[in-house]
Amino acid sequence: MGYRTISLKLPTDYDEEMLRERIGRTLKLTDFSYTIEHKSLDACRKSDIHWLVRIGVASEQIDGGVPETPAPLCIPHVGPGRKALVVGSGPAGFFAAMVLQNAGVQTTLIERGSAVDTRAEGIRTFEKTGLFNPSCNYAFGEGGAGTFSDGKLTSRSKHIGRERQFVLASYIDAGAPEEIAYMAHPHLGSNNLRRIVKRLREEFLALGGRMQFDTMLKDLTIEQGRVVEAVTSSGHIEADCYVVAPGHSAHETYRMLIGRGVPFRTKNFAVGCRVEHPQELINLAQWGRASLPGVKAAEYRLTFNSQGHLPVYTFCMCPGGAVIPATAYANTNVVNGMSCYRRAGRFANAACVAAVNIESLLGRPIAPVEALDWLGSLEASFYEYANGFAAPACRITEFVSRKAPSGVPEASYPLGLKPASLWEMLPVQIGNAIREGLGDFARKIKGFETGTILGLESKTSSPIQAVRDATGLCSGFENLYLIGEGSGYAGGIISSAADGIKAAMHIAESMAAGR
Known part of the structure; x- marks a missing residue:
């Protein structure tokens, strides 16, 4: 052969x-x-x-040659009696827990939000009534924020080949389409992810893992650089190691960790809005036709860099998707994007954001807690303007010309739009940069200026970063690991999952070696 x-x-x-x-x-x-x-x-x-x-x-008709087989992830075996607590069921937390349980470590996974079916029902109620549920929302719950997204599986992270292969194989075994193993830009879609995270949970439980929903990490008991106990909303949990994967929206968890001596620093992040267009307009601009047989929907990725302005780029483009109310807290107003696997919706949306260094933006040194305060205040200001969860919005032409909005067009956002001079609601440098970026994007994509710009997009990544090593071990601690997007070292499903796997492999290898 x-x-x-x-x-x-x-x-x-x-x-x-x-x-x-x-x-x-x-x-x-x-x-x-x-x-x-x-x-x-x-x-x-x-x-x-x-x-x-x-x-x-x-x-048999080919002479010679063998397929390249990538090296698999070899999970070590740990003897009985070792225990781990993992906090957060997003990709980082879940895959860390799965690896640890496969290694023979008795692993408990806690999640502040609800199981995926309960979570989905809570989101439907929120979108119908505008009544926010802190446990059942787009930010918190089984599978993390990524469960209700486009489910993109691309990553720019290097040296994660084995981890990526493990994640993709796990998803395929749980019912994901096999194409995710070879597509240049694979995605799962939110409808598939809801089924997949449930099946992965069932596999974790079948291995002997334990999972507790609606259970929030409240505090850590620390003695001489070692965590000896986690205080949760459902009781106290003791373990040999503690792996925290809070996601980038869990600001009170950040504050608790900082208060317990976990070192953080500020990092670059991005702030802006969502832009939305009819999907057919994007198809025509990108393909020259309204549809293309064999391809779901056209995408775009745009960047703008100009001296004197912050860099501007589009992020997390959702073809055939919807803009969603992705707030993590009752008094803030934040948007994000979501799409199903077929990408068959009428609209296309993407984040349009400016890259921010908060110390340069504010002109002084900023402590991590101050960065959280600044971002939280911005999110709260959008809630106060809308007096709820309607998305402040205007036409892109109005944003660019700074013309007062004259009503708002039809949009996919479920909780309604409220006309707003969005450029005045953003910090001046951010608003000016996005205004210039939108003008440039309109020259690159025909009809781009006819779209809608709406809401506050503030969750592209965390504004702060843990001081930790490559395995996730927090500086100054023996057994506390901070991983995934909430650590400030990962972004997206694949890189977050890989970060969790690397931490779990380090823990398992150390335990197997008797450390």
């Missing part, structure tokens, strides 16, 4: 019969098997949009 790798250019609506015919013709084979190794859309020329597909082909 031999093996060859080939690359093919295929029409967007190709099927398996066409693919097999092209493989056989290219390699002059009649009997073979194949696997897709990589697939990306080439839309550089609107007249010739096609898939670029790299394929591994095995056949």
Whole structure:
């Protein structure tokens, strides 16, 4: 049996019969098997949009060659009697808990929010009534904030090959489409994620793991740099190690950790709004046609850098999706984006944000708690303006020209829009940078200026970062790990999960070695 790798250019609506015919013709084979190794859309020329597909082909008719097999994640075995507590069930926390449980460590996973089905029902109620539930919302609950997102699985993190493979295989085993293993820009969609996180939880429990929902970490008891007990809303928990994956929205958890001596520093982050357009407009701009057979919906990624302004970029683009009320607290107003796997909605949305160094922005040194206060105050100001969770909004043309809004267009946001001079609600430097960026984006995407800009996008990443090592171990502590987006070292599903896996592997290896 031999093996060859080939690359093919295929029409967007190709099927398996066409693919097999092209493989056989290219390699002059009649009997073979194949696997897709990589697939990306080439839309550089609107007249010739096609898939670029790299394929591994095995056949008795091929001489030599073997497929490359990536090294698997080898989880060490830990003897009985060791216990771990993991806080937070987002990708970082869950995969840390899964690895530890697989290693033989008795692992308890606590989550301040509710199980995914209860959470989804709470979100539906919130969107119908505007009554906020602190346990059932877009920020907190099973699977973390990513459960109700586009479910993107791309990452710019390096040296996480084994971890990425473990995560993708786990998702596929739990019902994710197999294409996530080879697509250049894979995504799960929120509808798939709700099923996947539930099945992963069932697997964790079947391994002997323990999970407690509606259980919040309130405090830590620390003795000489070692955590000896976690105080939760459901009681006290003792363990050999404590892994905290709070997500970037859990500001009271940050404050508790800072109060207990966990060192943090400020870091760069981003603040802005969401922009929304009819998906057909984006398809026409990117493809030159309203739809493209074999491709769900067109995407975009835009950046703007100009001397004298903060850098501006689009982030977390959700084709065929919706803008959602993603606030973590009852007195703040924050938006985010979500889409289902088919990306079949009428609208496209993306964050349009300015990169911020808070010390440069405010012109003085800023302590981590001050950074949390500043961001929380900005989020509260949007709530106060709207007197609730309606999203302050205007047309992009109005934002760019600083013209008072004359009403708001139809939008996907479920809790309504409130006309607002958004540029006045943002810090001056941020508003000015986004205004220039929007003008530039309108030159790059035809019709971009006709869209809507709405809400406050403040959750692209945490404004603060833990002082920790590469394994997640907090400086000055023996057994306290801070991981994922809440640590300030990861962003998105894959890099957060990989951060959690690396911490768990370090803990398991140390325990297996008797440390």
